[in-house]
Amino acid sequence: MATTSPLIMRIMALSINTAKRAGCIIRDVMQQGDLGIVDKGKNDPQTEADRSAQRSIIASLTKQFPRIKIIGEEGCSDLNVCADWLVEEPDQDFLQQACPSKWRDAEDEDFVIWVDPLDGTAEYTQGFVEHVTVLIGIAVKDSAVGGIIHQPYYKQPSGELGRTIWGLKGLGTGGFTSKAAPEGQFIITTTRSHSNALHQQALDAFSATEILKVGGAGFKVLQLLEGKAHAYVFATPGCKKWDTCAPEAVLEALGGTLTDINGTHYSYHADVEHVNRTGVLASLGQNHTQLVEKIPADVRQAVSAKATKTN
Numbered sequence: 001m002a003t004t005s006p007l008i009m010r011i012m013a014l015s016i017n018t019a020k021r022a023g024c025i026i027r028d029v030m031q032q033g034d035l036g037i038v039d040k041g042k043n044d045p046q047t048e049a050d051r052s053a054q055r056s057i058i059a060s061l062t063k064q065f066p067r068i069k070i071i072g073e074e075g076c077s078d079l080n081v082c083a084d085w086l087v088e089e090p091d092q093d094f095l096q097q098a099c100p101s102k103w104r105d106a107e108d109e110d111f112v113i114w115v116d117p118l119d120g121t122a123e124y125t126q127g128f129v130e131h132v133t134v135l136i137g138i139a140v141k142d143s144a145v146g147g148i149i150h151q152p153y154y155k156q157p158s159g160e161l162g163r164t165i166w167g168l169k170g171l172g173t174g175g176f177t178s179k180a181a182p183e184g185q186f187i188i189t190t191t192r193s194h195s196n197a198l199h200q201q202a203l204d205a206f207s208a209t210e211i212l213k214v215g216g217a218g219f220k221v222l223q224l225l226e227g228k229a230h231a232y233v234f235a236t237p238g239c240k241k242w243d244t245c246a247p248e249a250v251l252e253a254l255g256g257t258l259t260d261i262n263g264t265h266y267s268y269h270a271d272v273e274h275v276n277r278t279g280v281l282a283s284l285g286q287n288h289t290q291l292v293e294k295i296p297a298d299v300r301q302a303v304s305a306k307a308t309k310t311n
């Protein structure tokens, strides 16, 4: 690896290839047929693919960056993995890019890497595999700055499976072609498995022309990046820092915004609470503040009150 590249560039470049490797593991587990499902909570499954993909990602990143804090959805993993799961080569194309000056001097202790080895697990178990993503989010001093969103089941025009999207604030995005959402419509992308009455009230307030119910925070942000939706609305606690760190960085590297439903950015330092208690509101090409204001104040207050109570 080119040790002369700034640390953030080396983390991003290795994360791109670890996310791809995790995508292969996710496809292999599905092909072998035994998903090994464990219920972590209501509508919150974990499979052998979540466990194995996390082991591969964290073992690979830890080997090259032993002093960087890495937090994965599936908790502490056994990092003793086979050579086949250990990714040592960074993505060379990414390393050719110039590092934004803002991150050039960031050091080990400035970083937290948030890993969601398989976002959209419920959908994976139900056969909606196109909703599945691997998310690696790179936070610098509190903020989501870099992100990888890998789609293991995306079918390339060549027939090859898998696509890897990256974003780094100050540099931009790669791996896909962005598209603006259609004018004269307002399309919302939202959860298909974690809705409730309060969340429904927030959705109703937008009078959307269409509501897409899809799985995974990564896939919802992809709907914004590709112009299939104008906003991502999730007005309830539930998703976690590893769900939003990478999507937030990629979306914001393209000029979009991802906040809670009050328009406040989440923090991504190592000691932050994992649950995003005040929901998610994300948009691209919209006036984000106006979207926040569309959610009735009493709904926002009720979500925030619920958050305080459960803290």
Ligand SMILES: Nc1ncnc2c1ncn2[C@@H]1O[C@H](COP(=O)(O)OS(=O)(=O)O)[C@@H](OP(=O)(O)O)[C@H]1O
Binding pocket: 041, 042, 043, 044, 073, 116, 118, 119, 120, 121, 122, 190, 191, 192, 193, 194, 214, 215, 216, 217, 220, 233, 234, 237, 238, 239, 240, 243
């Ligand atoms: N209430 C609740 N309990 C447990 N987990 C939850 C909850 N709400 C959202 N999530 C996790 O957030 C990820 C995306 O879920 P969804 O597609 O349902 O919704 S959303 O993105 O939060 O809108 C998805 O992440 P993965 O676990 O990685 O698949 C969900 O498990």
Ligand SMILES: [Mg+2]
Binding pocket: 044, 045, 046, 073, 121
């Ligand atoms: Mg999960």
Ligand SMILES: [Mg+2]
Binding pocket: 116, 118, 119, 120, 216, 217, 242, 243
């Ligand atoms: Mg997730």
Ligand SMILES: [Mg+2]
Binding pocket: 050, 073, 116, 117, 118, 119, 120, 121
């Ligand atoms: Mg997950």
